[in-house]
Amino acid sequence: MTHCVSGQKIITISGLYSGIGKTLLSECIVAIVPAMAAIKITINDFRTEISEDDSTIMVEGKDTWRLKTSGAGKVIWIQSTEANLHTVLPEALIRTAGFARILIEGNSVLQHIKPDIGIFLCDEKILNANALKPSRLEALKMADVVINNIRTNTMKTNGEVEKKIRKIKTIAPVIPLNLSSKTETAAYIKNLLSSSGFIA
Numbered sequence: 001m002t003h004c005v006s007g008q009k010i011i012t013i014s015g016l017y018s019g020i021g022k023t024l025l026s027e028c029i030v031a032i033v034p035a036m037a038a039i040k041i042t043i044n045d046f047r048t049e050i051s052e053d054d055s056t057i058m059v060e061g062k063d064t065w066r067l068k069t070s071g072a073g074k075v076i077w078i079q080s081t082e083a084n085l086h087t088v089l090p091e092a093l094i095r096t097a098g099f100a101r102i103l104i105e106g107n108s109v110l111q112h113i114k115p116d117i118g119i120f121l122c123d124e125k126i127l128n129a130n131a132l133k134p135s136r137l138e139a140l141k142m143a144d145v146v147i148n149n150i151r152t153n154t155m156k157t158n159g160e161v162e163k164k165i166r167k168i169k170t171i172a173p174v175i176p177l178n179l180s181s182k183t184e185t186a187a188y189i190k191n192l193l194s195s196s197g198f199i200a
Contacts, residue, residue, distance in 0.1 A: 008093075008100060009198055014107040014139035015121035016131060021149045021179040022121055023063045026105050027070040028185050033199055037099035038072040039092050040064050041080070041106030043135075048084040050092055051077045063105070073099060078106075082135075086112050101198070107139040117196055118142055121179075123149045124157050126164055137168070145192065146174045 011029065015022045030036050040063055051057065057064040057075050068075045076092050078085070089112055096102050110118060120143035125131050132140065140146065146169065148161050162174045179185050193199045 008096070008102055010102045010104060010113065010115040011117040011119065011193075011198060012109055012113070012115040013103065013105045013119050013121070014110060014136075014143070016123065016126055016136055020121045020123060022105050023066055024179050025119070025121065025147070025185065025189075026103055027066055028179075028182065028189055029103055029193075030067055030072040031070050032186060032190055032193065033101050033103075034071075035073045035099060036071070036101040036103060037074040037076070037096040038067040038103045038105070039076045039078060039096070039109075040067065041078045041085070041089075041104065041109055043082055043085070043106070043108055044079060045081060048080045048088055049078075050088055050095070051079070052095065067103075067105075072103070082108060085109070089113070107135045110139050110142045111135075114142075115144075117192070117198055118144045120146050121149055122146060122161065122165070123151065124161060126161055127157075132168075140165070140168055143169065143172050146172050147179070148174060148176045149179045150176045151178060151180065 013022045013026050030038055059065055064075050064077050076095055078088055078092050080088050085108055120140045146165055148158055158176045165174050177188055
């Protein structure tokens with residue numbers, strides 16, 4: 001396991017698929033927690049690089065731009081193969097020295113670090129037979145909290161989602177939450193962070 005800089009607290013955001021709402025939730029968190037650094041991890045098959053320069057980070061509409069404009073004090077983008085992530089993640093964490101709170105967005109990071117809070121996002125697509133690919137399954141197993149992004153779900157579907165999750169993860173709370181509702185999401189996140197000791 002990779003170790004963070006001494007004194008830092010880390011929250012990870014992972015999810016069932018691209019577009020599930022990871023960056024939307026991350027935006028909410030960096031807006032709530034002052035002076036927080038954010039690391040975005042993108043896994044690919046050929047490239048390993050760490051970026052933090054504005055020419056790369058501040059491209060309007062990109063996830064990194066969204067994190068920075070939402071209030072992150074520093075944004076680092078890791079582009080890496082699965083095999084090389086363990087070598088570049090410690091370097092990225094060193095670059096966050098001076099920040100007491102770190103958000104890391106990505107599934108594969110949970111193979112290398114134990115966060116203070118791990119959040120996994122899903123929706124009704126988790127009911128599909130092939131939805132949980134290996135990295136997603138491992139991220140779910142390691143999650144402290146599972147958020148079901150309900151959007152247009154019925155409560156019946158939410159019950160089915162929780163039943164599916166309980167076959168894999170028996171103790172983490174499963175929270176139905178519409179991430180597009182900024183007020184509802186912010187209220188839940190503030191309560192989670194304060195009750196977990198992540199913020200005062």
